Amino acid sequence: MIRRKFITLCKSKYRSFSSLSQPDIDIGYYCDVKNLSEVKQNISLRKGVGNLDRVLDIYSNLKAKDVSDSTREVLEQEFYSELSKLPNKTHPSVREYKDEPRLVHQLNEKKDFGTYTPLEFSEITRLMNLMRTDKLGQTCGHKSYYFLGELAELEEALIKYAITHLIKENFQLISVPDILPKNILESCGMSINSDRTQIYSLDPIHHGSDLYLSGTAEMSLAGLLMNSVHSVKDLPVKLAAVSRCFRAETSNIIEERGVYRVHQFTKVEMFTVTTSEQSEEMLEYLRSMQEKLFLPLGFNMRVLDMPPHELGAPAYRKYDIEAWMPGRNNYGEISSCSNCTDYQSRRLNITYNENNTTKYVHTLNGTACAIPRLLITLLETHQDPKGKIFIPEILQPFINGKKVITKNIAVPDLKLIKLKK
Structure with missing residues (x-):
């Protein structure tokens, strides 16, 4: 039996x-x-x-x-x-949005460039020799990139800036693995081995069955808490992680050209665990954290309450923040935060005790810093017609006090040489 x-x-x-x-x-x-x-x-x-x-x-x-x-x-x-x-269920107010998001508010004004036409990120980085994306087949292939010189420094500065802010807010920093088993990914709401999957799978012959590259630190942090029991007095739990994120997805949409959508990138992720009564307030807190992080960086952005078809399977409610990218003359998503209620905790068996009763926690996640989209926004917003990039004052302590980024001469420009057989 x-x-x-x-x-x-x-x-x-x-x-x-x-x-x-x-x-x-x-x-x-x-x-x-x-x-x-x-x-x-x-x-x-x-x-x-x-x-x-x-x-x-x-x-x-x-x-x-x-x-x-x-x-x-x-x-x-x-x-x-x-x-x-x-x-998952959908928040009652979100059900009324149909196919369009609701604008919560806009922050910062769009920069006035006067008669100057702002350049796109790819043009800026080419002229300043700050990035390579072409002819990389011998190293990392399609939808990959190298950040060079001060652009790579700016990437590290953004990570340090975000982490410093989160630690002050009592987030616990966790270093997470990038390879996860199938059950963790599916429990977080990801589709595996389907036509729509975004997940890279490892070769089962050489690496073992059911191993995959993580698409976000949310999955590793959720997996860390699998089968855990918490006391109600210890909630909420606030965790943060820096990780590489691997996405198999591609796009031919003109708005997602260049490094806007790539196969791997670095991200600082927030992950929180709450009681069922705390989760809606926590979602607003995560959104406010994102706004506080981005506001001093000086770019225009809009906060959107997303409609049901944009929530994926796990989310009960989700906010997106889109930044104005002047060179692209368009808004682009730079972060999101979601309340997944007990969708993930039921699958991962994450519970808490309250009054001698065991209940499932609510899990939430939010992006504190996603690169390279944040770099696109910063370079396009703070470009100068004289060929330099101004660094927002709040980031300068994290990049050795530098105030501007100039042309990179340390690494030579890429030159293609035809080899004779």
């Missing part, structure tokens, strides 16, 4: 059919016929995968008394596979 754990959810008649390894997804919500219309509408708004009818059909079969153990085991696996694809 297969050993099973039956858990009463939400004091309802619904039970988990799973073995101990299966996630405790809220069957009591998804499989209650009273919620059928709400769940289906949410799936429609999210415009993602999720087949509620199939979930309910398997659920009905599992409740049958004449199901053999072998059949039940197969049905359980399919049930949780389909159940895991269903998206």
Whole structure:
């Protein structure tokens, strides 16, 4: 007989059919016929995968008394596979946004360049010899880059600036791994081995099965807390990490040209764990943290409350911050923060104790600094017609007091040489 754990959810008649390894997804919500219309509408708004009818059909079969153990085991696996694809609930106010985000507010004015037409990031870096993106096939291939000289210094300055600010806010800095197993990524809401996946997989023959490159430190930080139990008095927990982020996605959209969307980049990530009552306030806190970080950098930005189809599977609510990039004459996303409620914690078994009751925590994440999009914004905003880049005053202590970036002469310009056979 297969050993099973039956858990009463939400004091309802619904039970988990799973073995101990299966996630405790809220069957009591998804499989209650009273919620059928709400769940289906949410799936429609999210415009993602999720087949509620199939979930309910398997659920009905599992409740049958004449199901053999072998059949039940197969049905359980399919049930949780389909159940895991269903998206999180959506914040009630966000459901009304349809396909358009709501503008929360704008910060900083757009810079007036007068008669000067601002250059795009790729033009600036080419003229100042600060970056290489062409002919890199022999090293790192398509959608890759080298930052050179003071542009590389500015990258490090941004990281130090963000981390210094977070530590002052009592975030605990964690150094995280970049290689993770499949169950951690899927528990965080990522799609693995599908046509839409953004995740790089490692060769199973040489590196072991089910190993992948992390797309964000959020996954590693969530994995660190897997199967942990917290005291309510110790919440919220605030963590931060610097990591390389690997994305297999590509784009042919003109607005995402150049290094706007690349296969690897550095990011400073915030990750927090709260009680269910604290999470909405924490989301506003994370958004305010991002605004405080970006405001002194001197570029125009707008804060957007994102519509349902932009939330992905895990998020209950998400804010994006888009920066004005003068050289591109367009806004581009530089950060986001999301409240995932108990979507990830149920899958990773992250709980807290309150009044002798065990509850699932709420998890939230937010970008404190994403490179190179922040570099695009800074160079295009603070470029000078005389061929230099002004460094925002708040960043100068993190780049040895430098006030401007000038042309890089330490590394020679790239020259292509044809070799004779």
